[in-house]
Amino acid sequence: xxxxxxxxxxxxxxxxxxxxxxxxxxxxxxxxxxxxxxxxxxxxxxxxxxxxxxxxxxxxxxxxxxxxxxxxxxxxxxxxxxxxxxxxxxxxxxxxxxxxxxxxxxxxxxxxxxxxxxxxxxxxxxxxxxxxxxxxxxxxxxxxxxxxxxxxxxxxxxxxxxxxxxxxxxxxxxxxxxxxxxxxxxxxxxxxxxxxxxxxxxxxxxxxxxxxxxxxxxxxxxxxxxxxxxxxxxxxxxxxxxxxxxxxxxxxxxxxxxxxxxxxxxxxxxxxxxxxxxxxxxxxxxxxxxxxxxxxxxxxxxxxxxxxxxxxxxxxxxxxxxxxxxxxxxxxxxxxxxxxxxxxxxxxxxxxxxxxxxxxxxxxxxxxxxxxxxxxxxxxxxxxxxxxxxxxxxxxxxxxxxxxxxxxxxxxxxxxxxxxxxxxxxxxxxxxxxxxxxxxxxxxxxxxxxxxxxxxxxxxxxxxxxxxxxxxxxxxxxxxxxxxxxxxxxxxxxxxxxxxxxxxxxxxxxxxxxxxxxxxxxxxxxxxxxxxxxxxxxxxxxxxxxxxxxxxxxxxxxxxxxxxxxxxxxxxxxxxxxxxxxxxxxxx
Numbered sequence: 001x002x003x004x005x006x007x008x009x010x011x012x013x014x015x016x017x018x019x020x021x022x023x024x025x026x027x028x029x030x031x032x033x034x035x036x037x038x039x040x041x042x043x044x045x046x047x048x049x050x051x052x053x054x055x056x057x058x059x060x061x062x063x064x065x066x067x068x069x070x071x072x073x074x075x076x077x078x079x080x081x082x083x084x085x086x087x088x089x090x091x092x093x094x095x096x097x098x099x100x101x102x103x104x105x106x107x108x109x110x111x112x113x114x115x116x117x118x119x120x121x122x123x124x125x126x127x128x129x130x131x132x133x134x135x136x137x138x139x140x141x142x143x144x145x146x147x148x149x150x151x152x153x154x155x156x157x158x159x160x161x162x163x164x165x166x167x168x169x170x171x172x173x174x175x176x177x178x179x180x181x182x183x184x185x186x187x188x189x190x191x192x193x194x195x196x197x198x199x200x201x202x203x204x205x206x207x208x209x210x211x212x213x214x215x216x217x218x219x220x221x222x223x224x225x226x227x228x229x230x231x232x233x234x235x236x237x238x239x240x241x242x243x244x245x246x247x248x249x250x251x252x253x254x255x256x257x258x259x260x261x262x263x264x265x266x267x268x269x270x271x272x273x274x275x276x277x278x279x280x281x282x283x284x285x286x287x288x289x290x291x292x293x294x295x296x297x298x299x300x301x302x303x304x305x306x307x308x309x310x311x312x313x314x315x316x317x318x319x320x321x322x323x324x325x326x327x328x329x330x331x332x333x334x335x336x337x338x339x340x341x342x343x344x345x346x347x348x349x350x351x352x353x354x355x356x357x358x359x360x361x362x363x364x365x366x367x368x369x370x371x372x373x374x375x376x377x378x379x380x381x382x383x384x385x386x387x388x389x390x391x392x393x394x395x396x397x398x399x400x401x402x403x404x405x406x407x408x409x410x411x412x413x414x415x416x417x418x419x420x421x422x423x424x425x426x427x428x429x430x431x432x433x434x435x436x437x438x439x440x441x442x443x444x445x446x447x448x449x450x451x452x453x454x455x456x457x458x459x460x461x462x463x464x465x466x467x468x469x470x471x472x473x474x475x476x477x478x479x480x481x482x483x484x485x486x487x488x489x490x491x492x493x494x495x496x497x498x499x500x501x502x503x504x505x506x507x508x509x510x511x512x513x514x515x516x517x518x519x520x521x522x523x524x525x526x527x528x529x530x531x532x533x534x535x536x537x538x539x540x541x542x543x544x545x546x547x548x549x550x551x552x553x554x555x556x557x558x559x560x561x562x563x564x565x566x567x568x569x570x571x572x573x574x575x576x577x578x579x580x581x582x583x584x585x586x587x588x
Contacts, residue, residue, distance in 0.1 A: 115199045116443040117184040123195030124227055127292040128237035135252075136428030137409040138297040141469040143259050144430060146303050152258050157366040165342065167203045168301035168441030169454050177446060179206055182213040192217065197295070197440050198224055204339035223336050236289040238405070245405040247271070250286045252294075252407040253310070254389025257416040260342055261298045261307045262385070263290055264394070267326065268315040284328050291337050293407075297431045301441025302454065306342040309333075310381070310394065314348035347375040347394065386418035397421070427468045432461040435480075 113120060148166060155163045164176075172180070183202055187194070198220060205223075209215035238245075245251070249269045255261050265287075274280055299305055311326075333341055354374065375381070378395035388410055390396025397419065401408050411426030438457030445453060458477040466473045 115196045118187050118199040119193050120196050120199050121193045124231040125235045126231045127296055128235040130238060133238045133406045134297060135406045135409045137411050139431040140411050141427045141430045142412045143300050143304055144471055146259050148303055159366050164207055166302055166305050168200060170302045172444045179213050183217050186217045192221055194224060200440050208338050226336055236285060241286060241289055244282055244286050248404045250290055251404040255414050256308055256384045257414055259304050262310055263307055264310045266312045280324055299439060306340055308343045309341055310345045312348055343371055343373055345373050345375055347378050382417050384416055386414050388421050430465055432459055433465050435459045
């Protein structure tokens with residue numbers, strides 16, 4: 001099932017009724033054989049009712065590749081090996097020939113699960129960036145230890161209104177939690193299945209709707225429909241946008257004093273031919289690429305979740321303002337990337353445009369006035385930015401860019417007005433500290449502890465990067481590294497046809513192989529983080545379980561391990577198996 005979901009179009013796979021029936025029957029058979037053992041032959045199992053549905057039983061009675069004289073796996077094999085062998089043979093025989101999906105934009109899950117209390121399926125694939133095109137300082141090391149001030153978490157306005165700016169891994173108010181429950185009930189009533197990232201943004205939509213839960217759910221559904229439509233043909237990819245990005249119309253320049261990234265929009269650089277050919281959608285596609293890049297490589301839940309937009313109007317008169325593209329910018333940002341913009345800085349505005357904007361601003365609400373800043377001089381940006389985070393024509397100290405992608409981002413310091421230039425010893429690639437799920441974050445759950453609510457999902461490179469930064473390494477980060485090694489080794493075992501099992505009493509010790517203690521294997525596993533055999537994988541899982549405080553009455557045992565060339569036989573304590581489950585290693 002995993003192979004089908006990852007490699008083939010899900011809709012095409014689900015069209016195969018026979019495959020769907022066989023998978024349901026096989027699922028029931030596996031659970032029954034685990035509980036009651038592998039009895040007699042395959043014919044006897046069907047007759048005794050291991051397959052509950054008679055029609056399905058007849059269908060899976062005998063693989064097409066087998067004859068009536070050989071129904072099922074050989075009796076001489078162990079029960080586990082027979083099960084594995086039977087499943088493999090049956091899946092080869094039953095899996096239809098499917099053409100790989102030309103576009104892997106959507107990878108659907110068979111059964112929706114819940115994230116933040118909302119039913120979710122797999123999201124559309126929205127971003128594709130080659131590793132060499134991810135800017136080394138997309139996420140600087142300072143962000144990892146940054147603690148946002150109160151005003152960066154919740155904004156308070158003179159009219160008494162408030163606006164939440166940090167939503168994930170952050171404690172919510174009782175009113176917000178109650179309204180979230182209403183949103184969940186409304187989503188269930190509508191059978192609404194969201195993406196994990198959209199489920200995370202529920203409070204953003206709630207804020208935009210001014211606390212109206214019904215309107216918030218309606219706008220979430222609209223964004224889901226928009227994303228499914230926009231990314232239906234595939235993700236926005238850097239290799240498809242290189243020519244457009246090289247024009248310097250939209251790009252990231254740096255971060256402000258609160259670590260929020262800043263995106264620059266230079267409307268005058270939009271080629272006139274785009275207007276003539278009505279290709280302004282190319283501009284919107286670049287903007288969406290930047291926003292998807294931001295949410296993947298530049299945010300940390302509960303610390304950095306917003307950005308600023310610097311709109312340069314240099315060279316544009318009142319008749320040259322591209323109202324269409326700028327209107328699209330507002331529409332996309334305000335409807336589908338809700339709560340992401342902290343401020344709009346509009347600079348280099350002509351006298352006439354400035355006068356009109358001044359009159360228009362007088363009728364804006366306090367919240368809108370806080371977001372829209374019409375600058376009389378680019379020097380005002382120095383109140384929020386270090387000089388090396390801006391180009392010279394934007395009030396900074398950097399030469400005006402001639403290359404715009406990969407994004408020309410520099411490390412800190414980020415103090416407002418800082419003029420000494422970037423740090424020379426900054427550690428790059430801090431974006432690898434968190435996994436994709438770690439970057440998505442989660443909404444506050446009052447049923448679990450504050451520590452668990454604020455916990456991050458660390459990637460396999462987190463320990464190395466944090467140590468190079470001189471930062472404290474959380475225990476869960478070390479566990480994630482060992483878990484990744486265990487998962488890698490488990491996949492290697494699966495591809496070679498190896499598996500791990502407990503030895504039965506009648507089998508006795510194996511003649512081939514070597515024997516060692518769990519302590520010795522754990523030492524070997526910690527010496528090499530890229531484990532390549534089953535012994536190191538299981539030892540890493542045991543070590544990870546111990547690091548996370550997973551203990552039981554058998555955890556103090558020092559089990560003996562017997563290692564074959566093709567796998568591992570172990571009398572292992574339950575804590576190790578729980579460690580494997582924490583690693584999400586398949587049970588087989």
